[in-house]
Amino acid sequence: MTSTKKKAAKSASTSSETAGTAKKAVLSAEEITEIREALQARLLELRDEYAEAVDGISEMQKERLSDSAGDDQVDSGSKTVEREQEISLANSIRDRMIQVERALERLEEGDYGTCERCGTPIPAARLAAFPSATLCVNCKSLEERR
């Protein structure tokens, strides 16, 4: 007898999770706080990475300016490649920062967890793996194909 009671109590407590068929993902204040903290921590990490990448670029630029006189072609060529890689790294870090900032904005606006493009709720598993995701998997793959 008591076991059925327990079961009922358990299903009641998990019903909020299974109500994922609702149009909008409803997050508890606790979940929002958790996600916000995770996103803010990520943003700080990215800012550090970005600062490092930018430092690397300006360091390379300095080197280039100081020893470009009488530099041999091969050496300056490989330095250019290195610098381009550093710049594209910095750009991709900046893109990720923008992405995280956007996710934070959507969190404040209460739109977090729905696709920016089509409005479909983004699966919780995807958000757990990519808290900064603002597009569903379908729209994301469309965007990447551009």
Ligand SMILES: [Zn+2]
């Ligand atoms: Zn979508």
